[in-house]
Amino acid sequence: MTRESSASPLIFGGDASSPRAALPVLPPLALYIxxxxxxxxxxxxxxxxxxASPVLPEEEYVDALLADLDQDLHAVYGRELxxxxxxxxxxxxxxxxxxxxLLKGVEQRIPFASDIEITLEANPGTFEQDKFxxxxxxxxxxxxxxxxSFQQEKLQALGRIHNGDEAVRAAGMARQAGFDNFNLDLMHGLPNQSLDDALADLRTAIALKPTHLSWYQLTLEPNTVFWNQPPTLPEDDTLWDIQEAGQALLAEHGYAQYEVSAYAxxxxxxxxNLNYWSFGDFIGIGAGAHGKLSHPDGRIVRTWKTRLPKDYLNPAKSFRAGEKALGNDEMPFxxxxxxxxxxxxxxxxxxxxxxxMTLESLAExxxxxxxxGLLQVEPSRLVATVRGQLFLNDLLQKFLT
Structure with a gap:
C-alpha cells in the first residue's frame, strides 16, 4: 500500500517561526492506536x-496502522516507547x-522500554476469557x-450493550486472565441518578478491587444523540453532593485523586495518561488519531489523521489530515x-x-x-488551588494571549 506523506501543508500557529530554545531533553514517547x-x-x-459491520477488516486495518506509523518514524528515530x-x-x-x-510490527520499528505499559480498552459485552x-x-x-454503571436502568439509558452482572464478571475475568493492573471507567450524574444510586455504583466498583478508577460526570456533547435529545439529568445540588460524597468514599478506600477524574x-x-498531562510526546495512528511530537530544535507539532475508516483504508487517500506547529503565544495554554x-x-x-520557553513567559x-486564588503561590510548582481545579477553564483563561 502506498500513500502520500501528507494530506495538507504544515500550518504554523501564532508566532511559531520566532526563536525558541532547543529542548535539552526530549520528553517520554508514547503511542496511541x-x-x-x-x-x-x-x-x-x-x-x-x-x-461495526459483521466482519471487521482487521488484516487491512493492521496493515494501514503499520504503514501510518512508518510515516511518523522519521520524527522519533532513536527513541523508545x-x-x-x-x-x-x-x-x-x-x-x-x-x-x-500489530504489536510485533510496532516493536520492529520502535524499541519498547523494558517496563512498557500497554493498555487495552475493553467493554464487558466483548469479554471472552480465552481472548483476554x-x-x-x-x-x-x-x-x-x-x-x-452497574444498574440496568442506567445502562439502558446510556445505550450500553452489557448488564451489571456482566460488568462484575468482566473484572473477575480480567484478573483470572492475569491482569493485576486494570481500570474501571465509571460515570456519574446519569439520567435520573440519585446520590444513593451513584454511591452504590462506586461501592460495587471498589469491591472489585481495581488498581485505578476513572470516575467522571456525564456531559452532553455536541454531535451526539443526547445533545439533540437531552435526558433528564440530576440537579446541580445533587451533582455537587455526588461529587463530594464520592471523592470521600474513594479516599476512604485508598484511591487517591491525582487528576480531575482519575483515582488510583x-x-x-x-x-x-500522565505522559499526556505532563506534555509528553505521543504518536497517534489510526482513523482520527491525534499526535504531538517535540523536535530537538524546539518545534512542537500536533498531527491528526483521516477520520473516517473508509477513507483511512483507501490507498488513494492520505493517512494524515493535517498538522500544526505550536506558536510561542499558544504554548502557555x-x-x-x-x-x-x-x-x-x-x-x-x-x-x-x-x-x-522561559518561565518568565508565564509571569503575567x-x-x-x-x-x-486559582493558582497556588508556589514558585517550584505549577499547581491549581482546590478552587482552581473546580474552575479550570477560568484559570486557563489567564494564560490566553
Whole structure:
C-alpha cells in the first residue's frame, strides 16, 4: 500500500517561526492506536467511533496502522516507547492474532522500554476469557474496562450493550486472565441518578478491587444523540453532593485523586495518561488519531489523521489530515491545559524543559491566577488551588494571549 506523506501543508500557529530554545531533553514517547469500531454507538459518545459491520477488516486495518506509523518514524528515530494505549471504539473487538501482529510490527520499528505499559480498552459485552488470556500473553499488561454503571436502568439509558452482572464478571475475568493492573471507567450524574444510586455504583466498583478508577460526570456533547435529545439529568445540588460524597468514599478506600477524574491506588496511576498531562510526546495512528511530537530544535507539532475508516483504508487517500506547529503565544495554554488537570500539578522546571520557553513567559498569567486564588503561590510548582481545579477553564483563561 502506498500513500502520500501528507494530506495538507504544515500550518504554523501564532508566532511559531520566532526563536525558541532547543529542548535539552526530549520528553517520554508514547503511542496511541485508535480502533474506531463499536458494537453500537452510545448516545452520549462524541469519540470517533462507528458501528461495526459483521466482519471487521482487521488484516487491512493492521496493515494501514503499520504503514501510518512508518510515516511518523522519521520524527522519533532513536527513541523508545514508554507506553502504548489501544483506544476506540472498542479495541477488544479485534482478535489477539491481529493485535499480536500489530504489536510485533510496532516493536520492529520502535524499541519498547523494558517496563512498557500497554493498555487495552475493553467493554464487558466483548469479554471472552480465552481472548483476554491471549491478550495478556501478547504483553498487554493493563486493561481499561468501560463499565459506566452497574444498574440496568442506567445502562439502558446510556445505550450500553452489557448488564451489571456482566460488568462484575468482566473484572473477575480480567484478573483470572492475569491482569493485576486494570481500570474501571465509571460515570456519574446519569439520567435520573440519585446520590444513593451513584454511591452504590462506586461501592460495587471498589469491591472489585481495581488498581485505578476513572470516575467522571456525564456531559452532553455536541454531535451526539443526547445533545439533540437531552435526558433528564440530576440537579446541580445533587451533582455537587455526588461529587463530594464520592471523592470521600474513594479516599476512604485508598484511591487517591491525582487528576480531575482519575483515582488510583498507591503507585498505580496510568502512565500513558500522565505522559499526556505532563506534555509528553505521543504518536497517534489510526482513523482520527491525534499526535504531538517535540523536535530537538524546539518545534512542537500536533498531527491528526483521516477520520473516517473508509477513507483511512483507501490507498488513494492520505493517512494524515493535517498538522500544526505550536506558536510561542499558544504554548502557555497548551502546556497548562494538561498540567493543571493534575491535582499536584507539575514542577515549574518542566515548563521550559518541555516547551523551550522561559518561565518568565508565564509571569503575567501566573500573577493574575494567584491573585484570583486559582493558582497556588508556589514558585517550584505549577499547581491549581482546590478552587482552581473546580474552575479550570477560568484559570486557563489567564494564560490566553
Amino acid at each position: 485508535h480502533i474506531p469500531w463499536c458494537v453500537r454507538k452510545c448516545p452520549y459518545c462524541d469519540f470517533n467511533s462507528h458501528t 514508554s507506553s502504548i494505549f489501544f483506544g476506540g471504539g472498542t479495541p477488544s473487538l479485534f482478535s489477539a492474532d491481529s493485535l499480536g501482529r 488470556v491471549a491478550y495478556r500473553k501478547l504483553g498487554i499488561n493493563r486493561l481499561s474496562i468501560g463499565i459506566q 491506588l498507591l503507585g498505580r496511576p496510568a502512565r500513558h 497548551e502546556f497548562l491545559m494538561n498540567a493543571l488537570r493534575l491535582t499536584e500539578g507539575v514542577e515549574s522546571r518542566l515548563y521550559p524543559e518541555r516547551t523551550g 498569567g501566573r500573577r493574575e491566577a494567584e491573585q484570583s
